[in-house]
Amino acid sequence: MGGRGAECWPAKKKHTNKINVAEMRMLRWMCGYTRKDRTRNEYIRKKFGVAPIEDKLRESRLRWFGHLNRRPIEASVRKIELLDFAHVQRGRGRPKKT
Numbered sequence: 001m002g003g004r005g006a007e008c009w010p011a012k013k014k015h016t017n018k019i020n021v022a023e024m025r026m027l028r029w030m031c032g033y034t035r036k037d038r039t040r041n042e043y044i045r046k047k048f049g050v051a052p053i054e055d056k057l058r059e060s061r062l063r064w065f066g067h068l069n070r071r072p073i074e075a076s077v078r079k080i081e082l083l084d085f086a087h088v089q090r091g092r093g094r095p096k097k098t
Contacts, residue, residue, distance in 0.1 A: 011057055019053050 024041055027048055033039045045052065071078050 016054050016057065023050075023053050 024044070027044050027050065028034065028039075031044060031047060033044065068077055073079075073082075
């Protein structure tokens, strides 16, 4: 399951949890188990040979990171690495949620 664009958005724990729950519901449905059967997720994953979604997200993010690191230093995405944010001060008050 290679989620296109998953390497770009910042996946919060809340998002990965929801994706994980949806995936487990689908896997349970495919093999005919219900929550009442109390079958462990690891057993169901092993039965289908599916890796946890967090691992797949991390893998795609690392692939994208390696992609960016192979770009020349003059590329716009690499120029951000050279910027110095030491002089930037945070605003007062509570930080924004996003």
